[in-house]
Amino acid sequence: MPAKEHAHLSFENPPALPHEVVVETLERALRDRSHEGEAASVLGRSALNDEDREFVEHWCVQVGTRAAPGNPLLGLAGLCLGHAARRFGYLSGEALALVESLAARAEMDPKDVDGRALDGFDDARSFLHLW
Template sequence: MHVHRSFYNPPALPHDEVVETLEWALGDRAYEGEAANALVGSALNDNDREFVEHWCMQVGTRAVPGSPLFGLAGLCLGHTARRFGHLSDEAVALVHSLAARAEADPVDVDSRALNGLDDVKDYLHLW
């Protein structure tokens, strides 16, 4: 049986909605789906790099163990690097850390973190 998959780029939400959604998800895994859409929408469409980076960092350091939000935070930092051509040293270090965790244990951090690291390498020309 063939399964048709569709690709969806969520829109950027107002900052207060992003913050509320991400804070909910960091406290309750039931909100991870909404949080994923909020984070991806911000990383792809929000023009405030510092806001996007800050919330990727929050998610990438505060999600519960085994959460798919870890890999997504790494991926979204890669999107941020691609879009803005800049990440803070702390964000680059987090992308590196999440990618290393993904290589060591894909159950802990999924492989999207590796894609984020590839984007950081390609767009920031750090390595």
């Protein structure tokens, strides 16, 4: 009986998107919540793959400060700041304050900010050796 061949599956993160696409998508979602799904994908993709730390951090902070209470993008912004801390080993004071604030809001009211913000805060503390 012939040996079974096994396909080796691999996963590759998609490359970062052009900055103008990211900005346009996130601005649109901040104006109109019907675009949140696309914005979530774009923000996560940037946090995981874009090599421009300042750009990634800036847009995580923009989303985390401008999205309305209860918007799922708030928790994602916190999580993505945790990804940035892991990848770059640095977050600005503004970003650190925001990731801590989003986590505190998530602890107080998960309907305001979802629990992903807690994961982002844990990542920031762990990878930046803080708190």
